[in-house]
Amino acid sequence: MIINEFRMTVDSRSVNESFSRATVAAFAAQLDPTLEEINDIKTAVSEAVTNCIVHGYKNEVGKIYITVKIHNDNRVIITIRDKGCGISDIKKAREPLFTTLGGDRAGLGFSVMESFTDKLLVRSKIGVGTTVTLCKKIHGRTK
Amino acid sequence: MSVKTDFDGEILYCRLSGEIDHHTALPIRLEVDDKIENCRPKNTILDFTDVTFMDSSGIGLVMGRYKLLSEFNGTLEVTGLSNNAYKVMRLAGLDRIATITKGVKK
Ligand SMILES: Nc1ncnc2c1ncn2[C@@H]1O[C@H](COP(=O)(O)OP(=O)(O)OP(=O)(O)O)[C@@H](O)[C@H]1O
Ligand SMILES: [Mg+2]
Numbered sequence: 001m002i003i004n005e006f007r008m009t010v011d012s013r014s015v016n017e018s019f020s021r022a023t024v025a026a027f028a029a030q031l032d033p034t035l036e037e038i039n040d041i042k043t044a045v046s047e048a049v050t051n052c053i054v055h056g057y058k059n060e061v062g063k064i065y066i067t068v069k070i071h072n073d074n075r076v077i078i079t080i081r082d083k084g085c086g087i088s089d090i091k092k093a094r095e096p097l098f099t100t101l102g103g104d105r106a107g108l109g110f111s112v113m114e115s116f117t118d119k120l121l122v123r124s125k126i127g128v129g130t131t132v133t134l135c136k137k138i139h140g141r142t143k
Numbered sequence: 144m145s146v147k148t149d150f151d152g153e154i155l156y157c158r159l160s161g162e163i164d165h166h167t168a169l170p171i172r173l174e175v176d177d178k179i180e181n182c183r184p185k186n187t188i189l190d191f192t193d194v195t196f197m198d199s200s201g202i203g204l205v206m207g208r209y210k211l212l213s214e215f216n217g218t219l220e221v222t223g224l225s226n227n228a229y230k231v232m233r234l235a236g237l238d239r240i241a242t243i244t245k246g247v248k249k
Contacts, residue, residue: 014166018196039196039227046198050165104172104203108235112199116236 004070012057012064020066021045027068028076030141031138040116041136048132050079051114056084058129076140081131146174155184160193168200175208184217192223192246201228202235209240
């Protein structure tokens with residue numbers, strides 16, 4: 001059961017990367033997460049938002065839609081969606097070191113999201129956009 | 144985000160501070176690469192002690208500097224990593240191309 005929900009929309013500008021991860025982490029703070037759990041959330045959100053900016057909206061500025069849902073069993077479900085170019089082969093995109101950009105991109109964004117959360121879902125359609133869902137259970141400091 | 148550098152004739156020391164993401168990685172890269180090109184150091188140390196956040200852009204930053212340095216056999220050391228940054232770097236296998244160490248807890 002969802003006990004609290006938050007939505008926001010930001011432009012796909014790189015200055016919004018730090019704003020987005022800090023805001024999502026601040027909302028998740030009500031579950032009393034450990035410092036490490038907060039860092040895991042920030043890192044995974046940063047990866048997903050950066051991907052919308054550098055890949056989804058490569059040659060344009062579009063909107064990034066973020067929702068955070070808190071469930072009564074201490075799970076945080078974060079969705080990050082763009083209406084950008086989409087991914088043709090999701091399985092391939094999720095492989096470690098796979099990147100279509102090169103330069104200083106390592107091709108590890110999805111691997112980082114996977115290892116810093118409990119579950120990662122990726123849905124995408126060419127020309128329509130991409131939705132990334134991150135699930136993480138917060139064990140917190142007290143439990 | 145800022146970078147302070149110091150070169151003693153052999154070792155190029157770069158102290159990074161603040162948050163490293165896609166937005167901030169570019170100015171850091173330009174600054175560090177400029178020093179590497181000019182100094183041609185034998186060894187380069189990237190000190191992460193004052194880095195408060197890092198995502199995979201930090202991996203790209205380290206990998207890219209490694210590639211540049213290996214063009215003239217320069218070595219790379221990454222020090223002062225937080226638990227989180229250490230986790231990200233290990234995930235990327237950076238321990239195979241550079242010496243990476245965690246910082247002491249303050
Ligand atoms: N939102 C998106 N829209 C379109 N393509 C995407 C999106 N997210 C990821 N991709 C594709 O999946 C590939 C892998 O993404 P991943 O985040 O793992 O690596 P990267 O972004 O290329 O590099 P890094 O995240 O290490 O800087 C990308 O290179 C890109 O082709
Ligand atoms: Mg990425």
